[in-house]
Amino acid sequence: MTDEVLRTENLARAFGGLQAVAGVSLSLYAGKVTALVGPNGAGKTTTFNLITGNLRADSGAAQIRGKPIMGLKPWQVARLGVARSFQDLRLFTHMTVRENVLAATETASWFWQPGGGAARRAREDRAARALEATGLAALAHARAVDLAYAERKFLSMARILAAEADIWLLDEPASGLDLASRLRFGELLRGATARGVAICLIEHNLDVVTELSDRIAFLDQGKVLAEGDPQTILRDPALAAIYFGDRPQEAA
């Protein structure tokens, strides 16, 4: 069995009367892509927010390699090796592409970073490699706001690459990408899993899911309805019905 690096147990969170996440238990494994699929509003993004500490969980627990992470601040979770992307990207809009990626390599909030000149050159190398891998090297000096849609998505990925985390939480990183971009995106993921990165991928396009994921967790109304290998999950007619919206009529 592969190594479990992140696990959540019965995470739950309500907004007012709405139970957005209702007991999600999920595991991520080194070198594996776990796709988190489910209809709009299923609670996928909220699950990410609970793991990263952007939202407080009402109940439940989560740990990274056995270390409990509930109650940690987002930056503390990040320093345990978690990198995430946002559905709305949240790029550093008025900074250049290169600065965006460099910023991802610098975590110290002090006036200077530790490690001196050697460490700085290492960070610059990392940033350069991330730009190379995402095909943004030629745009290094453009501002993030001035990028095209696909380029923005890749910049968001470049930040994650440069952050050198070994757990990636990706919130619809491939949505709206054209075929060529999607292939390049797939390469990025495969490169990462080869290095042992554990990836959780939120994605609506089932072709992308089939192609890229090793496991699927199916989320609906805040609950994991099924978990398993892509073939079994995607062939399940009940799940397909929920996913494509013809949910069986609930008792009034």
Add this chain to the structure above:
Amino acid sequence: MIAYAANLATIVAIFGILAATLNFVVGFAGIFSVAHAVFFGLGAYAGAQVALHIVPDALLACVVAAVVAGGLSLCLALPALRVRGEYFVAASLGLQMMATTLFSEAKAFTGGIGGLVAIPRPTLFGMEVSVLPLALVALALILFATALLQRGAFGRTLQALRDAESAAEALGKNVAAAKTLAMLFACAGAGIAGALFALHLSFVNVESFTMDQSVLVMAMVIIGGTGTLWGPVIGAIILLSLPAGLAFVPFIPATEVGAVQQIIYGLAMTLLMIFRPAGLVGDLSKGRATA
């Protein structure tokens, strides 16, 4: 004439420091403080008290001023950690208004409305010095720090949290610490400017530390160009030489010079915001400034 020029240069340098330090928080961290004059004032009073009651040593006065203003910067860091945008502007205005009242009332520390008078001439290592070289050195250091900020990691951190705070946090940046640190640095710098101001004029009162002053400094940063190296200094030069320039315009009655000056800088702020929001310098180094 030389005395006049030296005086103007000293004042420009002091306000250059003020504007450049405000630029740290406004131009990089996107924290729009309208309370910079509070820390200018704290530094001025602290420096003046040191000179009056201990020794008129310029270095000591500056250090004490920086410590007092930097320490109290927490008053502004606290709301900066809680709210952004309009709310923070409102909080800083609230702080400014409270501080103005405090400055006029805390007679033991500030001398009340009358202010502190007869502050002795500053010395440095026992020798009497004029404030101009000190102010220029301080300004040079601050500009050097700004240049580092523009290139270095800390500046990137501040800009990152300005553009997308949650994304910066998700990358492992302790946003609260970075904001507090930026605020501390900017306010301590304003404190130093205040100490130099007190030593230069040998007299200070609350008039110099009101909201109008905060807005003037803000206008310097904005008119020059936020986030730029030279913008704040150029803004300071322009706004401070306005009164001098207007004094030579014959058809303005002497009593109206102040009002005309204010009208000009008010108009300049509005028109710049409409037509050139990046400021005068901001346009030259495109991509840097973000008003």
Add this chain to the structure above:
Amino acid sequence: MLFLQLLLQGIQTGALYALTAAGFALIFGATRIFHFAHGTSFTLAGYAFLFCWNGGLPGWIGTLAGIAVAMLFGLAMERLVYRPIQRHEGSFFTVFVAAFGVAVVVQNLVGMVAGRGFASVDTRLSLATEVLPDVFLAPIFWIAIAVAVVLFAALSAFLTRTHAGVALRALAQNPDLLRAYGLSSNRLSMLAFAVGSAMAAPAAILTAMTTGLNEAIGHHVMLISMAATIVGGVGSLRGAALAGLMLGVAESVALQFVDTQWAEAVSFLVLFAFIIFRPSGFFGVAQTR
């Protein structure tokens, strides 16, 4: 009886604060524009009334003139300053600085034209009589209360009964609708500015009759309106009005305990405390992050 006197005075001041603050809150809620020149509408309306009065015109003409001037100024700001800035993705701070610039310009122009320092109109309405032992009230107290009550009734009728009013309210409570509204948001924003600015005029005129105006009064009015809007909770007109009333009372009642110089600081202390401990205000619906 000093306390009662201060309380009544505070209610009078507070009623005027409430009117101005509601205007600011209406504009901010509906357009998300931090209309920092709102105090300038107040100044202009007050001085317009003053001019008419000193020119020997009847009070109602002055009142209409005041309202018209405030409205025109608000609309001009919307068209000539805010609209162009928003067209090039200007941040809130760009808006703030531009508005502030206008406020500075108008303040100094008014000072040059109308003279600096306090100016007021003398009417018999502001002559106080002893209504209780040691408690003095002027007719203007009742007028201020009546004006505030009538205007709030009119405003809430407008906001609940008319189509445009309901749309404005919807915008205030759910900023996301601003985008969904698309085409009509342009006209709604002009409407918000017209109505919101007009709300400042009655308060300005009553202030001219009581404590008097000076060219810098707009600053003070603006800061109070902003404080009331935030303390009340952005998006809530009722909150802003109540907070305005409360700030007026607090400033006045505080005089029992502290010297006059501290009165204004009391408002800002309240504001500051709210921002740190409860940034969403009394009735806050809007989030700050």
